[in-house]
Amino acid sequence: MMSLKKKMSAGEFAVMAEMHTPKGVDISEIVTNARRLKGRVDAVVIPDMDNGIMHMSALAGGVLMKQQGLEAMIHVYGRDRNRMALQGDLLAAHVLGISNLLVVRGEEMINGDHRDARIVDDLDEVGILNMIRTLQGGLDLAGFELKGAPEFTAGCAIAPVVDDAQLAAEIESAKKKVAAGAGFVVAPAVFDMAYYAKMIEKLKPLGVPVVATVFLLKNVGMARYMAINDPGARVSEDLITRIRKAPDREAECVRMAGEMAAALKKTAQGIKIVTLGWEHRLPAILESAGL
Amino acid sequence: MITAEQKPMQEIINCIAPYDRILLVGCNECVTVCSAGGRKEVGLLASALQLHFLKQGKTLDIKEVTLERQCDPEYVEELVNYMDQVDAVVSMACGCGVQTIAARYREKAVYPAVNTKFMGASERQGIWAERCQGCGDCVLGLTGGICPIARCSKRLMNGPCGGSTKGKCEISPDVDCAWQLIWDRMKALGIEKRYEEVMEAKDWRTSRDGGPRKIVREDLAS
């Protein structure tokens, strides 16, 4: 299989799926789910302490993917690690075979499950991308020479946006990230396909591949929650009704994600499928999308 | 109090170089006490800046004002009559003063002339040392009146580390080991038993980690 990097630089459509590490050391589920994806996705994206919830680190998750013969992409952010820890972990990541990084904004500590923890925030996303580039150039952030430089494909993420003004601001910030070395951008989940296509068009002048997010709505409650609390996702009443009226709601949700994936194949250069705990349904989503 | 030190002259010069008329604002509180931004320092900085620009052939118009308290909108209001006579404001107060002016006079650029350093106390004439980090949940009652967060280099809650020698911290012979001080003081107070109690991982939510902080006193708020 062609590497993710090669696929992206060749302009081919790349398929990624997100998978979470366990809160604990039982890796049976993540390993089983990973096996099912072998040969079906270009990379598995492993978030780190996603939503501020303490999990096994993404670095270990990435290694588990490698062990299953899958390419991994791990999240990197500055909330929990200073530049020393970040650099050390990135050198480790390279040695352990992880070559893709997604630089993200960490969730606020106060929204996570360790609300009393101290926040690090030594480097922001631009700072981290600069750091990655510095390491690739054979130096660390203090200017000392590395014994062997790592190689990565690093990207950045666009935050959910409610309106065009917010999107413009996000694009400005993404420009800085691309200038700092982001080689692709991941757009947030949007359920209004017409709006999503417009957003992707606006992101294309950044000059790097745009990866769209396919988000699996798991039930009516979740769809309703997103419609209210995540206006940027543009979950419509029609969508909610479609799930509600379906004879097999779970199958309908999978079908909807599949349709999104198929539609995005026309506009984006890749997709990242997010299932938040329903990783076992990833093969079905891919099937339904014809991927 | 809040301590501060004047910024390097060149940095201040670079900020105000584009302007002809400056309002230089001092503060009568903390920065007066630590001789960084009171009436006297305002006068000295004004003369130094005028001299510098005069040598370059530019007459810099500087108006000097020292407010009672620059972090208080009530006093900052006193600047209102100066604003149409100046191009920019230079503040010699701590960051709280700078921002109070910036919030009130949105149409004027405000530049800080000092670096705000820390919350500290005077050790002797001309020497101030850090004493408090404003963690929002004071532990001084548990640590013999000496703050390990502000004064232990590693912010140990269960110190000392192994590096304490002759009462000094391993980072520098000029820094007292906070945990040596804590231990000595507990012994002097006859409460050394308390030292054996393990201090739990601190809840940092009350500190800056919980986000920018605010105090709301309903009984006083208007």
Ligand code: SF4
């Ligand atoms: S020597 Fe004392 S003050 Fe310095 S780091 Fe160790 S315990 Fe803290």
